[in-house]
Structures are given as C-alpha cells and as structure tokens.
Amino acid sequence: MLPIKEINVTDLSGRFEQNDSNIELIDIRTPAEVARGVIPNSKTLPMHLIPLKMDYFNNTDKEFIIYCRTGSRSAQACMFLNQQGISNVLNLRGGIMSWAQQGLNIEQNPIGSLV
Template structure:
C-alpha cells in the first residue's frame, strides 16, 4: 500500500481527500484511478489522467462490484464534487481505502500536470478566456466583465467567475445557459496559459 491514503485528509463520509500534487507524486503501481465523469467529458478540454478506469457516477456501484474492497481507489471528476459522492458510495459498500481527488481535473490542470487530451485544439491564453467570457455574456452588460483588463490574471478571472456564480445578474432569463457558460469558461481558465502563448 502507498502512503497516499494515509496522508489524505479524512472526510466525514469515511473517505480521504488527496491533493493533485500528492497523486502526481505517486509512483507505479499506484492506486486504481476511477473517473466518474460522463464519457463526453473524458474527451473534453480538461482531458483525463493516464490509466483511468471510466465509471460514470450513475454506474459506480455496479462497476465497483468487481473491485477488491481493500484496493486503494482514487475517484476523479471535474471539480471533486461528483467524485466525493462516488467516494461516499464506495465507503458504504465496504471499501476501506477510498480517496477523492480534491479539486478534480480543474485543479489538476491548474497545477499544469500531465493529461491526455484527445482534442487537437490549441489551449487558450488568459486574454482569450477573457474574450470568450465577454462574448458569451455580451448581451447581459455586466460591468465587471466589461471592465476586465486586456491581460487579466488567472486570479482576476477566477474571482469574477466565483462572483458571477454566487451572485448571478438580476433578471437573468436563461439561468441554465448562464451556468453552462460559467462552467465552460472555468474549464478554459483551468487550461489557459499565463502569457501570450498557449501551453
């Protein structure tokens, strides 16, 4: 067994949270990596980790029937939310060394750790993320979006996305579309480069 589980942060659901850098430092053979995102997400811009087992959240209980209960399992999703729910399910099934990747693939990408991406599209710069946010929310005339600098920082863009998520504009007609835009721009921000060239 690796020290990954032992060094994880215990959670009330009986599993442990592990940081992306802790997982990245883990050598072979390592824990079972189970990605609970939907198949289309695995092929998206956030990519996937090498060696994952795909098991969408709705199928985790069924897939886990074939796994040893004492195996070290790290559950992964986009942000760490769905994988936390899956981790709780595995604990309920009797698994004893269950971990959740804190921050999910967003945190993994923000830490500039290696991923497998099937898309051949160039990754955006921070300025391109700003432009995407402005164009997607143009009709809403949100002053904070329009006031973003030409070369925004990752922190400025992240804080603005958090503010918009927590306090959507008044009179919003398409709430689902607005939330989808924030999610898509957050994904772009996670993979964006700081400077003028995409990583």
C-alpha cells in the same frame, strides 16, 4: 460517519513520479466530459454505473483514486463506496480542474473503461 479520505494533486503527482503501482485512477465523469481529456493512466466509469461495478472495488490490493471535474461528484461516489464497506477509495480534491490548473498532463485517451 467518518469523512472520506482525500488526496491532493501534489501528492498524487508524487505517487506517479514514484511509479506507485498500488493506485488506480477512476474517472467518473460523463463520456462527453471524458472526451475532453483525462488524467494519465485513468480508467473510466460513469458515476451512475458505480453500483453495477461494486465487485471491481473489492480488490483490497489497490487504492482507488476517484475523480470528476471538481471533486464534488467523486466525493459523493467515495461516500457511497464507504457506505458499502469499501474503504480503499480516495477522492481527488479539486478533480481534474485542479490537476489542469497545476499544469499537469492531460491525455486524450483513457487506458480503459470499466463498462
């Protein structure tokens, strides 16, 4: 099996600055974690509900960047999606913790929920 694709915080921030409309951020943390803040322009989908939303990830025009607190759960989610034949997903290395450690903006409200 091939390793999952990843993106680091610096590259993601750069894509934001370029107004890359081809990416979609998905926060897979629990609602309690999401309540503490999200990366701007994120949608939320708790990890355990990913199997119920497989059709959503079939949009091959988008590149889905999946993140959690540290990157571990999102790596598992990316691996699961890859196993289902969905390859347009990237794990945010270091998760939202890495984003915050770089001093980047955290918002209180996601732009939407996939539930």
